[in-house]
Amino acid sequence: MNIRFHRQKKSKQDHIGVSRRMFLMTTAMAGVTTSAMLGSATRSLAAPLDAGQDATLLRMVQDIYPHPDLLEVSHYEGIAATVTTNTEADAATAKDLRDGLARIDAQADALFGMPYTEIEDPDAREGVLRKFQHDGFFQGVRWTAYFAIYNNVDVWPLFGYQGSSVEHGGYIDRGFSDITFVPQGPTLEERMAAVKG
Amino acid sequence: MTVFEKTDDSVVVIIGSGAGGGTVANELAKKGIKSVVLEAGKRLDSSDMENDEWTMFQKISWLDKRYSAGGWHGSVNHPTLPAWIVKGYGGSTVHWAGVALRFKEFEFKTRSTYGAVEGANVEDWPVSLEEMTPWYEKAEMKMGVTGKTTGMPHLPWNNGFRVLAEGCRRTGRTDYNSGPMAINSVENDDRPACQQIGFCMQGCAIGAKWSTMVTELPRAEESGLCEIRTDAMALKIEHDASGKVTGVLYADAEGNQHLQKARVVCVAGNSIESPRLLLNSASEMFPDGLANSSGQVGKNYMCHTSTGIYAVMPEKVHMFRGTSVAGIVGDDVKHEPARGFNGGYYLEFLSLGLPFMGAFLEPGNTGWGRSFSRAMEQYDHMSGVWALGEDLAQEQNGVTLHGSEVDQHGLPVPIVAKTPHNNDHAMTAHMVESTSQIYESVGATDIYELPPYPASHNMGTNRMHADADKGVVNAYGQSHDIDNLFVSDGSQFTSSGACNPTLTIVALAIRQAEYIAQEMNAQNI
Numbered sequence: 152m153n154i155r156f157h158r159q160k161k162s163k164q165d166h167i168g169v170s171r172r173m174f175l176m177t178t179a180m181a182g183v184t185t186s187a188m189l190g191s192a193t194r195s196l197a198a199p200l201d202a203g204q205d206a207t208l209l210r211m212v213q214d215i216y217p218h219p220d221l222l223e224v225s226h227y228e229g230i231a232a233t234v235t236t237n238t239e240a241d242a243a244t245a246k247d248l249r250d251g252l253a254r255i256d257a258q259a260d261a262l263f264g265m266p267y268t269e270i271e272d273p274d275a276r277e278g279v280l281r282k283f284q285h286d287g288f289f290q291g292v293r294w295t296a297y298f299a300i301y302n303n304v305d306v307w308p309l310f311g312y313q314g315s316s317v318e319h320g321g322y323i324d325r326g327f328s329d330i331t332f333v334p335q336g337p338t339l340e341e342r343m344a345a346v347k348g
Numbered sequence: 349m350t351v352f353e354k355t356d357d358s359v360v361v362i363i364g365s366g367a368g369g370g371t372v373a374n375e376l377a378k379k380g381i382k383s384v385v386l387e388a389g390k391r392l393d394s395s396d397m398e399n400d401e402w403t404m405f406q407k408i409s410w411l412d413k414r415y416s417a418g419g420w421h422g423s424v425n426h427p428t429l430p431a432w433i434v435k436g437y438g439g440s441t442v443h444w445a446g447v448a449l450r451f452k453e454f455e456f457k458t459r460s461t462y463g464a465v466e467g468a469n470v471e472d473w474p475v476s477l478e479e480m481t482p483w484y485e486k487a488e489m490k491m492g493v494t495g496k497t498t499g500m501p502h503l504p505w506n507n508g509f510r511v512l513a514e515g516c517r518r519t520g521r522t523d524y525n526s527g528p529m530a531i532n533s534v535e536n537d538d539r540p541a542c543q544q545i546g547f548c549m550q551g552c553a554i555g556a557k558w559s560t561m562v563t564e565l566p567r568a569e570e571s572g573l574c575e576i577r578t579d580a581m582a583l584k585i586e587h588d589a590s591g592k593v594t595g596v597l598y599a600d601a602e603g604n605q606h607l608q609k610a611r612v613v614c615v616a617g618n619s620i621e622s623p624r625l626l627l628n629s630a631s632e633m634f635p636d637g638l639a640n641s642s643g644q645v646g647k648n649y650m651c652h653t654s655t656g657i658y659a660v661m662p663e664k665v666h667m668f669r670g671t672s673v674a675g676i677v678g679d680d681v682k683h684e685p686a687r688g689f690n691g692g693y694y695l696e697f698l699s700l701g702l703p704f705m706g707a708f709l710e711p712g713n714t715g716w717g718r719s720f721s722r723a724m725e726q727y728d729h730m731s732g733v734w735a736l737g738e739d740l741a742q743e744q745n746g747v748t749l750h751g752s753e754v755d756q757h758g759l760p761v762p763i764v765a766k767t768p769h770n771n772d773h774a775m776t777a778h779m780v781e782s783t784s785q786i787y788e789s790v791g792a793t794d795i796y797e798l799p800p801y802p803a804s805h806n807m808g809t810n811r812m813h814a815d816a817d818k819g820v821v822n823a824y825g826q827s828h829d830i831d832n833l834f835v836s837d838g839s840q841f842t843s844s845g846a847c848n849p850t851l852t853i854v855a856l857a858i859r860q861a862e863y864i865a866q867e868m869n870a871q872n873i
């Protein structure tokens with residue numbers, strides 16, 4: 152992704168506090184076998200974490216796809232919980248996640264002299280994570296978060312995406328051509344005339 | 349449904365049921381010629397089409413093992429998915445978007461127009477636009493393409509295209525419209541008009557979009573002259589001592605192998621599987637693979653020079669509402685060497701749903717973080733294009749067989765290698781610049797340039813050439829080496845042109861069916 156003319160807004164304070172509703176995530180989706188599309192990283196997740204690592208994982212998930220103005224912290228808690236649940240079956244990779252989270256904290260300590268979760272600047276936290284982005288544990292967390300956010304029908308409305316339309320007769324009577332900041336397209340008569348003769 | 353004996357050696361065996369194979373089957377049936385279609389994928393119909401990007405990707409894509417190699421984006425971003433192709437009844441016409449453009453005259457004559465291009469293997473087609481025009485017209489009638497041939501109006505303009513069109517108007521462009529599309533703007537051919545459902549690339553749930561799944565294949569079957577065997581993966585084409593092909597060995601769903609005898613064989617498995625099958629059919633008599641005396645089988649792989657570009661507009665656009673490719677800009681389809689590259693390109697409005705935007709905005713391991721997430725939050729303000737242009741053939745770009753790894757049928761896994769030519773880099777820069785100017789003129793605030801998607805247009809790996817030393821097939825798709833072996837899909841293309849390939853594949857297939865019928869009647873094959 153090359154960005155031109157990108158005007159980055161200042162981020163608002165991340166949402167904190169109690170969840171308004173339980174995060175509905177289809178765990179089935181998170182395990183979807185899209186490895187062909189999604190590249191080479193192998194999934195490698197771990198067994199239950201200690202409290203400190205729980206916090207690191209939650210912060211990590213928030214920093215991977217930060218949508219503080221759109222998503223509640225509870226959304227991210229749901230994702231972190233899914234990550235941990237997914238690892239329970241697989242002891243071999245459990246260690247991978249624990250080790251990975253430990254390396255994130257070690258990197259934060261080396262650069263900033265504090266645990267990752269205590270770094271205030273979100274760009275600095277992202278910088279810490281970038282070092283690990285090609286690792287299996289990181290991509291496992293990342294794709295779980297991807298499916299839970301961008302492939303989640305409950306989240307779509309927050310991004311203005313309406314999804315499936317066939318059951319509503321399509322968008323033909325539901326705003327497929329409703330914007331007003333550019334001119335209308337040609338009428339049926341004009342379109343008919345254009346293909347005659 | 350008609351069933352032919354496996355020992356029946358009077359049938360034409362067609363491998364693949366997509367744009368090329370499905371069309372040949374129906375055209376042959378109309379001429380009273382019997383055929384058996386072997387389709388590796390399963391049976392599909394409109395009721396299988398769901399409005400969900402990942403669900404449909406899982407359901408219909410070709411996911412057998414493949415590798416990307418070479419210097420292109422695919423090696424990094426899509427290492428096991430070089431191309432995005434359907435495996436099923438209807439082939440990639442199930443999820444194609446419906447853009448139905450003709451080649452320009454100069455695009456059939458690239459060698460004569462561009463001259464010899466260093467590092468590229470540019471040649472002329474053995475056919476011209478003049479020769480192809482009546483076949484294009486037949487294809488447009490068959491497919492119900494909006495425009496002058498059918499008299500069907502182009503589709504109504506949706507939000508996303510209206511933004512692009514206004515930018516085109518403001519920047520002095522003149523060639524932009526919501527067609528030609530093989531999507532019904534009015535009821536036609538027993539299929540309904542488009543309901544602006546969106547999700548064209550997940551398969552049209554109502555059959556407004558042409559596909560061999562809804563037209564050619566069921567009609568061929570109804571004729572009683574065509575049997576379509578799904579879950580039938582062709583493994584090897586067999587031949588006799590004279591070198592004529594005699595039948596096709598295939599595996600059924602349970603992995604049992606069968607031999608279907610044939611009078612003629614048409615290969616239409618799309619540009620990766622077709623050369624793979626010819627290479628896998630190597631024998632003592634043809635040690636380099638069937639039809640490969642030129643050494644060009646599997647070479648010259650082209651997939652269009654392309655990039656996705658999304659602009660963030662000052663107001664909401666909701667680009668996902670309605671036809672996925674809702675408009676086409678053709679002003680840059682010309683050969684103008686002063687631009688610094690050969691050939692031209694189209695800009696086609698293309699909507700992605702939120703899930704695919706999240707996967708393709710920045711594919712690979714790096715697509716996350718603050719700027720990525722910020723871009724995703726602008727999703728409902730976006731309009732964008734898929735820019736696609738002429739991809740120069742290069743001999744080293746192509747399909748080869750893995751030395752040790754095999755698929756579930758025991759066949760060597762294909763490796764699809766591609767390295768861009770400098771022409772691609774120069775053209776891509778031009779595409780991004782013109783698209784940016786168009787959207788900026790309507791007030792775009794941010795512009796995102798995406799790396800190419802997994803290849804959706806695959807061409808050239810069994811190229812046509814008048815000269816048997818330089819190409820695999822002649823102007824009718826008939827192999828130079830073996831008279832009763834034909835290639836019926838996009839792998840015949842000598843050059844890629846700028847436009848989407850399917851109308852040309854269908855036009856060539858109609859023409860080929862006529863030629864096959866003539867040659868069979870004359871007892872030449």
Ligand SMILES: Cc1cc2nc3c(=O)[nH]c(=O)nc-3n(C[C@H](O)[C@H](O)[C@H](O)COP(=O)(O)OP(=O)(O)OC[C@H]3O[C@@H](n4cnc5c(N)ncnc54)[C@H](O)[C@@H]3O)c2cc1C
Pocket residue numbers: 363364365366367368369386387388389410432433434435436437438439440441443444445446447448449549580581582583616617618619621622625673803804805806836837838839848849850851853
């Ligand atoms: C998302 C998307 C959008 C597209 N939009 C457009 C568009 O708007 N306009 C356009 O012109 N083109 C478009 N295309 C491209 C178009 O779909 C293809 O160019 C066209 O379908 C290719 O036709 P084909 O006959 O070569 O192969 P296909 O249509 O892919 O058919 C090949 C068939 O052969 C089968 N097969 C392969 N190997 C074997 C074997 N060994 N044995 C048995 N069966 C086998 C496959 O399962 C498949 O069903 C699009 C493609 C994609 C991915």
Ligand code: SF4
Pocket residue numbers: 531541542543544545546547548549551552553554555556557670671672
């Ligand atoms: S937008 Fe039209 S063509 Fe596309 S899937 Fe919907 S009805 Fe079919």
